Amino acid sequence: MSTEVLLEFEGKKLTLPALPSSYIILEENTDHAPLPVAHLQANVTQPFGASNVVEACVSNLTTIVEGEDVKTVHDLTLSYPPDTGHRHWPGDTIGILSYNTDADVEFLLARLNLLSKGDVVCKVGIDKKTTKKAAKVPAFVPAVVSYRRLIKECLDLHAVPKKLLICSLTPFTTDDDDRRFLEILCSKEGNAAYEQTVQKGKGIISLLQLVPSCRPTVALLIEHLPRLMPRPYSIANAYREGASPTTVRFIFSHNAENPGITTSHLRALGKGATVHFYFRQSSAFVYEQRDLRRNIIMVGTGTGMSPYLSFLQLRADALAQGETLGRAELIVGFRYRDRGYLCKAEVEEYLETGALDACYEAFSRDPNARHKYVQSQMKENGKKIVENIHNPHATLYVCGDSKVLLPQITETVIDILAEAPGAEDRDAIKTLIGRLKKEGKYREDVWL
Numbered sequence: 001m002s003t004e005v006l007l008e009f010e011g012k013k014l015t016l017p018a019l020p021s022s023y024i025i026l027e028e029n030t031d032h033a034p035l036p037v038a039h040l041q042a043n044v045t046q047p048f049g050a051s052n053v054v055e056a057c058v059s060n061l062t063t064i065v066e067g068e069d070v071k072t073v074h075d076l077t078l079s080y081p082p083d084t085g086h087r088h089w090p091g092d093t094i095g096i097l098s099y100n101t102d103a104d105v106e107f108l109l110a111r112l113n114l115l116s117k118g119d120v121v122c123k124v125g126i127d128k129k130t131t132k133k134a135a136k137v138p139a140f141v142p143a144v145v146s147y148r149r150l151i152k153e154c155l156d157l158h159a160v161p162k163k164l165l166i167c168s169l170t171p172f173t174t175d176d177d178d179r180r181f182l183e184i185l186c187s188k189e190g191n192a193a194y195e196q197t198v199q200k201g202k203g204i205i206s207l208l209q210l211v212p213s214c215r216p217t218v219a220l221l222i223e224h225l226p227r228l229m230p231r232p233y234s235i236a237n238a239y240r241e242g243a244s245p246t247t248v249r250f251i252f253s254h255n256a257e258n259p260g261i262t263t264s265h266l267r268a269l270g271k272g273a274t275v276h277f278y279f280r281q282s283s284a285f286v287y288e289q290r291d292l293r294r295n296i297i298m299v300g301t302g303t304g305m306s307p308y309l310s311f312l313q314l315r316a317d318a319l320a321q322g323e324t325l326g327r328a329e330l331i332v333g334f335r336y337r338d339r340g341y342l343c344k345a346e347v348e349e350y351l352e353t354g355a356l357d358a359c360y361e362a363f364s365r366d367p368n369a370r371h372k373y374v375q376s377q378m379k380e381n382g383k384k385i386v387e388n389i390h391n392p393h394a395t396l397y398v399c400g401d402s403k404v405l406l407p408q409i410t411e412t413v414i415d416i417l418a419e420a421p422g423a424e425d426r427d428a429i430k431t432l433i434g435r436l437k438k439e440g441k442y443r444e445d446v447w448l
């Protein structure tokens with residue numbers, strides 16, 4: 001790839017960005033207090049944080065789906081101290097503090113000539129000679145840190161490298177072809193090569209693999225790499241006052257073809273292992289005590305059905321206390337009926353006890369399935385969807401990714417309403433749906 005690009009640009013002039021001034025300085029320090037054991041971002045402000053970071057431990061980790069042509073799915077319960085001062089509601093999410101993989105961390109340490117010094121502790125500060133205005137150490141980088149833990153816990157190694165980072169790598173590259181390749185990637189003329197090579201790659205790791213003579217400094221990585229962000233997960237159990245231990249459960253899938261860092265880390269944990277997480281603020285997608293009497297339809301595919309387990313648990317608890325509930329119907333989609341159907345036994349139990357009134361299923365890869373996708377089940381149950389939309393005491397819940405599933409479900413709801421007797425025109429229906437989403441009658445859990 002790099003050879004082709006070099007040939008294409010042979011003899012061509014390049015317009016390069018101005019090299020940014022460096023500003024971070026690391027000072028190795030042997031006389032230091034021990035580093036905290038907790039995740040290095042435990043004391044940083046968290047996105048959408050509603051609690052402090054909590055140190056929890058794995059109390060259950062079960063593989064609930066595996067086999068041919070299905071993603072492996074894990075069911076994880078964390079127990080945490082009861083004094084967080086936070087009560088979560090069905091629909092809420094937690095943020096899990098993540099770690100880069102050992103393979104990526106060790107590759108980077110080797111490339112930076114720091115393998116033998118990975119655990120050396122440094123002070124991170126500002127270079128007094130810098131010309132950069134208002135230079136400061138990023139808030140997610142501790143003032144005292146070891147090279148290995150900085151790379152493992154703080155820096156996003158898979159973020160798409162910006163052109164300024166690529167430009168800043170050139171002075172640290174000894175081979176002429178490597179340097180020219182980097183110059184092409186960050187030049188105005190090399191946009192297509194940047195898109196092909198950098199945007200489709202796996203961050204700084206795959207970029208450095210293409211330029212073996214490039215050995216940047218840790219300071220440069222701190223200046224240019226974004227923060228390793230926590231990953232959100234939907235809580236699958238209801239909060240129970242006075243429960244001991246206090247727990248949060250969530251369900252996650254592992255994509256073997258393109259393994260993610262957090263899912264790879266979590267699935268490898270043993271019982272009793274430590275996990276740092278925090279509660280995120282409630283979004284519009286929430287099912288609270290005051291929603292119990294509303295009629296609800298819940299739509300989800302794969303792990304996107306997991307938040308509804310917490311809705312159903314809250315309903316089952318309320319039912320056991322003699323409360324009157326609205327009607328609850330679940331529309332779910334999986335690949336196969338006999339493998340990949342998440343938490344089937346739980347769903348059946350909720351149907352038996354009356355916490356759930358009906359469940360409509362779709363199986364995308366079962367040759368004989370009448371309904372392949374949830375959209376098809378929604379159309380078959382169109383009358384109920386129309387009733388739900390027009391009933392002020394009903395809510396429609398949909399959980400899924402923002403790129404494909406959620407827009408498609410919205411389109412399906414619009415189709416259903418457009419085909420109903422006395423329907424308004426499509427534009428009016430679109431406006432209605434937009435209003436219902438704003439008013440919290442049509443609630444979406446937006447996964448990325």
Ligand SMILES: Cc1cc2nc3c(=O)[nH]c(=O)nc-3n(C[C@H](O)[C@H](O)[C@H](O)COP(=O)(O)OP(=O)(O)OC[C@H]3O[C@@H](n4cnc5c(N)ncnc54)[C@H](O)[C@@H]3O)c2cc1C
Pocket residue numbers: 071093098158231232233234235250251252253254255258259260261262263264303306445446447448
């Ligand atoms: C509000 C919200 C709630 C969420 N709740 C859940 C939940 O309850 N359960 C859950 O499993 N996920 C949930 N997610 C997604 C989750 O936050 C992570 O994005 C996901 O687990 C991958 O994280 P990672 O660090 O392992 O992957 P990263 O290292 O961030 O890599 C992400 C990339 O890897 C690929 N990838 C990794 N795993 C998968 C997968 N299982 N399916 C498809 N592509 C994958 C994708 O291509 C993706 O672009 C939620 C997301 C949001 C925004």
Ligand SMILES: NC(=O)c1ccc[n+]([C@@H]2O[C@H](COP(=O)([O-])OP(=O)(O)OC[C@H]3O[C@@H](n4cnc5c(N)ncnc54)[C@H](OP(=O)(O)O)[C@@H]3O)[C@@H](O)[C@H]2O)c1
Pocket residue numbers: 071253260301302303304333334335336363364365373374375400401404405408447448
């Ligand atoms: N970005 C991430 O890292 C990440 C991680 C986890 C989950 N998610 C999202 O969370 C949701 C569930 O993921 P998962 O891994 O548990 O599910 P999954 O196993 O990939 O899919 C579950 C079921 O949903 C079907 N499906 C896929 N796209 C659909 C669509 N547009 N409309 C209706 N049904 C569709 C699948 O059909 P097919 O047989 O056709 O695939 C399958 O039957 C998805 O929206 C996924 O994108 C994202």
